[in-house]
Amino acid sequence: MESQRCKGARDLLPEDMQRFRQVEDTFRNSCINWGYREIKTPTLEYIHLFTASGTLTPAMLGRVYSFLDWDGWGGERVVLRPDGTIPAARLYSENLAGQKIARLYYITNVFAFEETGKENREKWQCGVELLGDCDRTSDAELISLALEVLKSLGIAKAELKLSHAGILKALIGELKLSAATRDALLDEILEGNWQALTGINNSNKAVAGAISTLMNLKGKSSGFLANLKALPSISLNVKKEIGRFAAITELLDTLGCRYAIDFTSIRGFEYYTGLCFKVIANGKKICSGGRYDNLVSLVGGADIPACGFAFYLDETCAMVKPWSRQKAEKTVLIKTAKKSAPFIATAFQIAGALRQAGLIAELDFCGSQLEARWSVTVLDRAQAFIVKDMAKGTQNKVTTVNEVIGIMGGFGKIGK
Numbered sequence: 001m002e003s004q005r006c007k008g009a010r011d012l013l014p015e016d017m018q019r020f021r022q023v024e025d026t027f028r029n030s031c032i033n034w035g036y037r038e039i040k041t042p043t044l045e046y047i048h049l050f051t052a053s054g055t056l057t058p059a060m061l062g063r064v065y066s067f068l069d070w071d072g073w074g075g076e077r078v079v080l081r082p083d084g085t086i087p088a089a090r091l092y093s094e095n096l097a098g099q100k101i102a103r104l105y106y107i108t109n110v111f112a113f114e115e116t117g118k119e120n121r122e123k124w125q126c127g128v129e130l131l132g133d134c135d136r137t138s139d140a141e142l143i144s145l146a147l148e149v150l151k152s153l154g155i156a157k158a159e160l161k162l163s164h165a166g167i168l169k170a171l172i173g174e175l176k177l178s179a180a181t182r183d184a185l186l187d188e189i190l191e192g193n194w195q196a197l198t199g200i201n202n203s204n205k206a207v208a209g210a211i212s213t214l215m216n217l218k219g220k221s222s223g224f225l226a227n228l229k230a231l232p233s234i235s236l237n238v239k240k241e242i243g244r245f246a247a248i249t250e251l252l253d254t255l256g257c258r259y260a261i262d263f264t265s266i267r268g269f270e271y272y273t274g275l276c277f278k279v280i281a282n283g284k285k286i287c288s289g290g291r292y293d294n295l296v297s298l299v300g301g302a303d304i305p306a307c308g309f310a311f312y313l314d315e316t317c318a319m320v321k322p323w324s325r326q327k328a329e330k331t332v333l334i335k336t337a338k339k340s341a342p343f344i345a346t347a348f349q350i351a352g353a354l355r356q357a358g359l360i361a362e363l364d365f366c367g368s369q370l371e372a373r374w375s376v377t378v379l380d381r382a383q384a385f386i387v388k389d390m391a392k393g394t395q396n397k398v399t400t401v402n403e404v405i406g407i408m409g410g411f412g413k414i415g416k
Contacts, residue, residue, distance in 0.1 A: 007117030014369075019317040020124075024107055026152045027126040027311060031105040034145050036128060039104050041087035044069075047079040053086055053271050053298045063113050065121075080111035084127045085292070085308055086271075086299060092131050093301025101132040124313035128289075131296065134305035136248045139275045139291060140255060142309055146279060146287050147257070149311065153320050158281040160259040162249065165272035165290065166241035168263065174235055186270075225249065225261075241274075248275055271295045275307070284315045331372035332408070333364040337379050346378045350385070353401045359408065374408055 005011065012020060028038070047066050065080040081087055084106060096102050105128045114121055128145065130138050143160065150158050172182065225246040252259060259277075274291035289309020296304040334351045336343040344365075351361040354376075362370050377386040379397075387407050388395040398404055 008114055008119065008121035010120055010122075015322070016317070018322050019320055020313060022320055022322060023153060023311070023313055023316050024126065027107070027149050028105070030145060030149050030152060031128060034103070034141075036103040036105040039088060039091055039106050041081070041084075041091050041106065041108065043080060043109070044078045045081050045087055045090070047077045049086055049090055049299050050079065050082065053089075053295055065111050065113055081108070082110055082112055084108050084110055084125045084310055085129065086295070088127065088129045088308070089131075089295045089301065089306065090299045092129070092304075092306075093296050093299060096131075097301055097304070099132065102129070104129045104131070120314060125310040126313060127308060127310040129306060129308035131304055131306040134291075134293060136244070136251050138307055139248050140251050140257075142289060142307055143252065143257060143277060144255065146289070146309055146311070150279065150281075150287075153316070155281050155286075155316075155319050158279050158286070160257070161262045161278050161280065162245075162259050163261070163263045163276040164241065164245040164274060165276050166274045167238065167245060169273075170235075170238045170241045174238060244274060271298070277309070281319055284319075285312065286315045286319070287311045328371040329373050330358070331360040331362065331370050332374040332376055333362055333368050333370070333372045335364050335375060335377045337377060339365065343378050343380075346383060350376060350378065350401055350404065354405065354408075357405050357408075359405075376404055 031038075047064075050064075051061075064082045066077050069075045069078045087108075088104060088106060092102055092104070096104075105126070107124070107126050109122050109124050111122055128142060130142060147158075147160070150156075172185065175182075177185065225242055249259070249261070271292045271294065272290045273293045276288075276290035278285050278288035280286070287309055289307070291305070291307040293305040294303075296302065296306055332351075332354055334347045334354075336347050347363060347365075351363055354361040359374075360370070360372075362368055362372070364375070373389065373391050375388045375390060377388075378384075379386060383399055383401075385398050385404055386395055387398060387404055389407075396407055398407070
């Protein structure tokens, strides 16, 4: 049968949703434990929010879903959000600006047009925003939170890469390029073409040399940043940005965080002003973020420092091992010796009692798709039950629901 699904869209099957919820729940629990609060923003936003922040460069405008929100005589162009951070910044500026510090998280879908339809046009992100603080401790907090989520998900072989948009933008400013040349250069870099930097014809050889050195810098070289800062040919503005980056790497060293510096590893840093980072696992980018101290003001708010990150659920979900066995330990199939109404009523009652005890109880009248350790068969109207432990191959006959729960409580922490 020919598929009726929209091009570039996909269905999430029960197995997919199991992984999705596993990542979502792990992320949410970590955020709550760190003091973050959940938000949700609308799917539709005005497109000027994204153009004002620089997110939608000319090359990217053709990759979003936008249309005119017509009101009869005029209207504004709206967009299916292509990003989770900018709506969160707008939410903060309109609702929470009175708070000194705001720790927020969200789980949301974002949309991007892809003309072949072979790639997913709707994707999901788990994002975090920390607004109101410009100290390096906030940058370190976000990285530590992201790494905790990875550890909780069992993704062990992940690589953290660091860059710094402030240093790169300050160096580009030192080149004294015309506005048109600078904008064209930034567009190239945002698309990932770092080689465009080496092709700039400029008389400032010291700056050109510093850019070339940074582009070739790979690995853990926090000490090199201090040496670069000491060069007399580097301006005070560039030295200030290098000092900020060095301070962050020194703190990460103290925290025992393993990372690699790679200035060419980050793309699309349009609204970033300081630290940028990404996490690579199995050759895929599963998380990225950084500092964007000008973003809230760009979307109409006050001049508020901010930083954040996002996990990409499509890539992350593919790497987690489902916790199906843990759920199977708590799953019970409820059966009846006969399908008469009294037997069925008793089955419903015992299933409810088991759910209250923290178990997963499925009524198995016509077959089951669940992996389960336990089964309970209702024998008669006098509440006689056969409890089978399918992992051990044993069974017991009991007469009360409490006895059923007692048998199942012997294997571990029921209801947790």
